[in-house]
Amino acid sequence: MPSLRPTRRTALKSSIAFGGYLIAPEISAADSTSANEQLNVACIGIGGQGAANVGGVKSQNLVALCDVDQVRGGKAFEKYSQAEKFADYRKMFDKLEKQIDAVVVSTPDHTHFHPSMAALERGKHLYCEKPMAHSVWEVRQMTKLAAKQGVATQLGCQRHAMANMHRSVELIQAGAIGDVSEVYSWVGGSRGMPSIPTQFPKVPETVDWDLWLGPAMPRPYDSTYCPYGWRFWWDFGTGETGNWGCHILDIPFWALGLKYPSRVEATGPEVDPQRTPKQMATKMHFAEQGVDLHWDHASGGPAKLKELGLDGKDMNTLFIGSKGMLLTGFNKLRLLPEEKFADFQSPESTIPKSPGFHKEWIQACKGGAPATCDFRYSGPLAETVLLGNVAYRAGGSFDWDGNTLTASGNDAVPALLKDEYRKGWEVAEV
Template sequence: MTRRLNRRRFLHEAAGLSAAALAVPFVAAEEKKKSPSDRLNIGVVGVAGQGAYDLSNVTSENIYALCDVDENRAAVARKAHPKAKFFQDYRQLLDLKEVDAVVCATPDHMHAFVGVNAMRAGKHLYCEKPLAHSVAEVRLMMDTAAKQGVITQMGTQIHAEPNYRRVVEIVQAGALGPVARVHVWCNRTPDKRVKSAKKMDAPAGFDWDVWLGPAPQQNYDTAFVPFHWRWFWDFGGGVLGDMACHFMDLPHWALDLTTPLTVAAHGRKVKDGDQDAPDLLQVDYTYPARGNQPKVHLTWYNGVPGPDLDAKEAYHGFANGVLFEGPKGQLVADYGNHKLLPEEMFKDFTAPKQTIAPSIGHHKEWIEAIKGNGKTLCNFAYSGALAETVLLGNVAYRSGKSFAWDDKAGTVDSAEAAQYLQRAYRTGWKL
C-alpha cells in the first residue's frame, strides 16, 4: 500500500497545503505499519442501522474491530465477525495501532469526535453524512484530513450511482445553458416524538453516557434512540441535515458549487411533540459566479414536494428531486431517474459522451484509494463544503436571521446566527 504517494496526491488534489502546514504533532498516516497482508484492518464505529450497511460494504478487508454503545443491536455484527474486537467506547477502538481505517456511522453529534480523533491517530476515515454536527466541526474535520494526509470519503453513496453521473454530464455539456436557478426538495418530515415524563433507565448493555457524548446532560429516552435523535438539535440536524447532503450533492457537483454567499431560511412545525426540527422548511442559498458561469440561487424545501406546488402534487412525477433551470430548458432528477423539460423540445436530444467513469462502489473507492489506486470523489475537501452549506441552512432557521457567509474567515455578519456555528460541549468533552 503506497500511503506516501496517497498522501501526496491527496494534498495536491484536495488541500493544496504547503509542507510547513504538515508539521503537526499527530501520527502521520504513512508512519503506521502495514497490515500483514494486502487487506486493511478496518474499525467500524456504529454497526447497526446505517452502520450495518456500511459494514457490509467493507468486508473485502479485515474487520479488525467493532464498536457500538448498544450491545444488543451490535449482536448481528458481532456474530458475523466473531474474530473482531468489540468495544462500547469508540476511544478504545481508536487506541488500536493495528487499525488502518475507520468507518463512522454514529449519530451526527458524534461524527467529529470519532472522525477528528481517528484522523489525528493517522487512520483513514469514511464518515456518514452530514460529516459533523456544526459548521465549526466540519471545518475541523476538513483541516484535520488535510493536515494528516489521510484518505477520506463522506457517505453520500448516491454520488456513485450512474444517474447522477449522467445528469452531471448533461448539465456540464451545456444542454440547459448557464444554470442560475436550482430547486431541491424532499417530502420527508420529522416524526412526532414525546419525551418520557418519568426518568427512563437505559436498557442493560447500553452505554448511555458514551452515546450522549458531548451533548447536554439528559436522561436516556426512547424518543431519541435508536432512530429519532435526528429530529432533536442536541443530536441531529432535522430533515435538512439528514437528507440534503444526498440531494444537494447533485447541483454542487454539476455546477461546481462550493459554499454560499448568503443564506436565508423560514419554516415551522406542524406536528405537536417534543421534536425540534421543522416539518416545513425552505432555505435559500446564493452562490458566487464561477468562471463564465453565473451566480446560482438554490432553494431547498422539505415537507413540501417542490417549487410552487401543492403539497399533494409532485413535480413531473418526482416526489423528491432536483430541478435545474437554464435558458435552454430544465432538467429534473432524483436518485435514479432524470428528465429533460419541456419533453417536446428535447425529444431528439442525444446525450453527451460519457466522461465520468462508472464507480467501483462508494466504499470500494475509499478502500482502493487507501491502497494507492485512484482517489475518492467525496473526500472531505469536496464534501466538507457541501456539509457546511447544508448546516448553514439550519443556522439561518434556528437564528431566524438571514446572513452573508464569509467562507475564508468562516464567519457570518449576524451575531444571532454566529452563536449557532459551534455548540457547547458537556463537561469533560473537547476537540
C-alpha cells in the first residue's frame, strides 16, 4: 500500500452522536469545502446493490466507475457515461487519485477490504457496504485507519434511517419496557449450502475472474460464485448472518449502546468447510450492559417466539424488559402485553429525521456532522456480526476481549479472525 496521504475534506470537530454513542472525532482533516460544492466520487462495484449506491450519490460528480464484470456493471457504465470506466480499482487510483474525494465500495464481501484500505490510505472518504469486510481483523483495520485519517465514513445499513427504527430506539431508551436484559433478533428463510459445482464452464469474456477473486485463493470459475452466489461460500461471503446481521442487529446495538461482546456462543448444523449454513443460532453476552443478544438464522424465527405465543411476521427483533416487551421490525412495532400498554403515551421523538442515508455521508464528507453509521459505531457492530459466524465455525463458545481482538476458551477461533490472502494481496497491520 502507498504511504498515507491527508484528505482534502474536513471532519466535524465537535462531539457527535454515532448511532448510540456520543463521540468526538479524533482527527480533523484539512481544507473544508462548501456544502454546495460537488464531491468527486468513485464507485467500485456497480451492479446489484452497487447500482443502488451509485444512484444514492449521483447528485455528486461521478468521476470513475469500476467493475470487474462488464455485464453486471453495464447499466451503470451506460447511464453515467461521463465517468471514466475501469475494471481494476488499482489502475483507477493510479490515474485519478488526485481527482477523487470520496469512494463507494459495493463489491462482494471478500473484496471490500482491499479497495477500502486503498481509499483510506489515500485519505478518501469512504462509504462501504455491509458487513464492512470479510473478517473481524479486516473490520478493525478499516475502523482504525478511518479514525486515523479523520475521513467521513458510512456503513451500508440503510435501514438505520427508517422512522420505525428510530421509534423503536426511542422507546427502549425512554425506558418504556424498563431495563432490558435479553434481546432476540433473527432473519428467516433457509438460504445457504448451495450445490458444489462439478463442471466448470469457460469464464465469460466480460468477467475478469482473476480480479473478481482478488485476495481469495484461486479456483475455477462457476456461475454459482459469480455474480451472486458468492454470499453462501465462506471464501467469498458471510452467509445470511453477514447479509442481514448489520441491518437487524443495528436496532439493539443502537437502542442499548452495545459495543463489544464479552462472550459468544453458537449452535447449528454440522459445519461445512466451504458453504454457509441454512440455519444457525448465536448468543452474545455484553457484560457492560448486562444484556444477552441472540441472533438466529431460522425459518420461522427463534423458538422464543413460539414459547411466548408471539407472531413474528414482518418483525425481526424482540426486546425483553423488566416492565414489558417490544416486538419490532423495520416498518412496525408492538409493545407487549398489549393490554398493559393500551393507554401508553409514547415519548416525544428525540432522533432527528435523516436527510437520506447517502446524503448523511455526503454532508459529512463536506464537513458536516458524521453520518449515523460512521465506522466508530458500525465497526463494532460489524465485528459482532462476524463473531457469530466465527463461533459457529469454531464449533462452540469463547470469551472475547474486543479491545485486543483475542479469544480464550476455544483454540479454533484465532484462525477464523483473519483471512489468508494469496500472494500479492498481503496487507500490513495498521
